[in-house]
Amino acid sequence: MAIRRFMIASALLPFACPAFAEDEAAPPPVAVTRPELKEVLEGSKSSKSRLPLPPLTDDDRARAEQAERNPGNPMGGIVNNGRMRMHYLAPEFRSEFYVRPADAAKPDAKAILRWGAGDPAMPLDPTFRIMFFWLVARANNCYYCLGHQEVKLQAVGVTDDELAALDSDWSAFPPDRAAAFAFVAKLTRSPQDVTDADVDGLRRYFDEPAILDMIFSTGNYNAMTRWTGGLAIPQEDHRDYLTPTAAAFRDRASLVAPLDPAREAGQAVCRPVASNRPALEPRDVVEARLAAARDRKPRLALASEERAREILPTGSSAEPSANWVRLLANFPEAGRARVVSIAAAASPDVGVLDPTLRAQIAWVAARQDRAWYATGHALRRLKDLGQSDDAVFAIDAPDDSFDAGRKAVFHLARKLTADPALVTDADVEAVRAHFSDRETAEVVYFVTVASFFNRVTEAAGLPLEF
Numbered sequence: 001m002a003i004r005r006f007m008i009a010s011a012l013l014p015f016a017c018p019a020f021a022e023d024e025a026a027p028p029p030v031a032v033t034r035p036e037l038k039e040v041l042e043g044s045k046s047s048k049s050r051l052p053l054p055p056l057t058d059d060d061r062a063r064a065e066q067a068e069r070n071p072g073n074p075m076g077g078i079v080n081n082g083r084m085r086m087h088y089l090a091p092e093f094r095s096e097f098y099v100r101p102a103d104a105a106k107p108d109a110k111a112i113l114r115w116g117a118g119d120p121a122m123p124l125d126p127t128f129r130i131m132f133f134w135l136v137a138r139a140n141n142c143y144y145c146l147g148h149q150e151v152k153l154q155a156v157g158v159t160d161d162e163l164a165a166l167d168s169d170w171s172a173f174p175p176d177r178a179a180a181f182a183f184v185a186k187l188t189r190s191p192q193d194v195t196d197a198d199v200d201g202l203r204r205y206f207d208e209p210a211i212l213d214m215i216f217s218t219g220n221y222n223a224m225t226r227w228t229g230g231l232a233i234p235q236e237d238h239r240d241y242l243t244p245t246a247a248a249f250r251d252r253a254s255l256v257a258p259l260d261p262a263r264e265a266g267q268a269v270c271r272p273v274a275s276n277r278p279a280l281e282p283r284d285v286v287e288a289r290l291a292a293a294r295d296r297k298p299r300l301a302l303a304s305e306e307r308a309r310e311i312l313p314t315g316s317s318a319e320p321s322a323n324w325v326r327l328l329a330n331f332p333e334a335g336r337a338r339v340v341s342i343a344a345a346a347s348p349d350v351g352v353l354d355p356t357l358r359a360q361i362a363w364v365a366a367r368q369d370r371a372w373y374a375t376g377h378a379l380r381r382l383k384d385l386g387q388s389d390d391a392v393f394a395i396d397a398p399d400d401s402f403d404a405g406r407k408a409v410f411h412l413a414r415k416l417t418a419d420p421a422l423v424t425d426a427d428v429e430a431v432r433a434h435f436s437d438r439e440t441a442e443v444v445y446f447v448t449v450a451s452f453f454n455r456v457t458e459a460a461g462l463p464l465e466f
Contacts, residue, residue, distance in 0.1 A: 025424050027141075027423060032267060032269060034163075034164045037167070038241045038242055040143060041143055041150070042240075042241045044143040044234065045237050047143075047233070048232065049232055049234060051231055064077050067238070084231065088437065088438050088445075092344035092347075092350045093341060093344060093345070119333040121331045121334075122217075124213045127156055128177065128180070130149055131153065131177075132180070132181075132184045132218055133221045134150070136188050136218060136221035137221070138257050139258065140225040140258075140420045141258060142225035147239060151239055160245065161246050161249065165249070167254045167255065167256055167257075168249065168255055176205035179205055180214060183198060183202060187222075187459055191459070194458070194459050199299045208300055211300065212300050212327075212331070212460070219453075220452060222448075222452065223451045223452040226420050230423055230448075257272075258273045258419075260272070274418075274419050280368075280396050286375065289370075289375075290379075294466075298460055300330075300460045302323060302326035302327050302329075303329035304326070305320045307326075308325045308326045308329040310329070311328070311339060313339075316339065317347065321465070323373070324342075324453070341449060342452075342453060345358060345362075346381060353435075353446070355385060357409060360395055360406070362378040362381065363392060364410055368417040369450075370458070371457060373463075373464050374450065374457055376464040405431075408434060409431055411427065412428065412430070412443060413446075431443055
């Protein structure tokens, strides 16, 4: 089923992998080259969402009518992602990514590129930043986000050749951009491997606010691709992806996508390959890594507690002394939006999913990403909820003391964290067998929160406070 929904007609994909089965246990295929990518993007319009798409609202219809009147707005019209977030998520869970300017209804492509940043303290050029989004979506095989970033970038003058080079030939870009692309790709696929040397290497080209912008934005984009890709949200019908590709790029394989290295020559699409995260460390090693995280120095400067206090909403449970809050306070507007969503994810008063299960999802994700600061915070959350150390570490290899529903959640959380490209219809259906659709949406959403938190706090090398 997953393959049938993402593959377009055989006439468009004559070299499709013969090993693919029309099976809900098979992940969506990966397009190898630029022409096939366009065809699969077009075909993703027929994807069936893993949770039901909500009915169209009056606002949706108004957006569609407005898009017809203002065809210059590249992101006009119905937006399926927004519909899903509005339908399934609490208001506190909706705002951390899309911070739209007041003139968002106007066909201003540059304004549209600022969506998702919305903070004048973030110094990177918006077009450059959205190139990161394109890379993250390609690395995670998220066709929904990939299609949207194509539309945005082309609207501000990025050529098809430049997009093809972004996928297959970074030597076509200046050294500073190539270095940034390499860092974004590593932070996306292998966050556990990011080191002091990776961050220090960026200092040759970028100052600290720009490096933090890169890390913050990459965290955002990894969160969003796990939501739209994890739920297989279909691409909207009103965008056209079937454009010509220059001869120089037609046969170049992606450097970014999770391509199967064992694929046959000439295949148009192939199975995604796993990121090959190492086996989870035993408890004594984890405890040693947590101890080391308490003594390390941050790679990036933290804002003062006074400045952190200024970004906290009234009544927020977040502590201004927490290093993650002080890091995000460097970007007061975007950081505040993220503080709201991270604190809400841990609050029993927001959403419908059990607080202990939320904290267990945070633990699973932090362990998969080797995000030691986040692991320490997840451990404290679980202990505050009455879980013993033994019960927490048992999550790493859940036995029959966990019910089938929790096991299904842990399985999806592990997969969506480490290998979003490998998530299948069956993975989500296994959760739906035990939880409501809104609860299932929150399971996916809480993984996205963790994906942001893990990457930002660990790439910044935050010291654990306790």
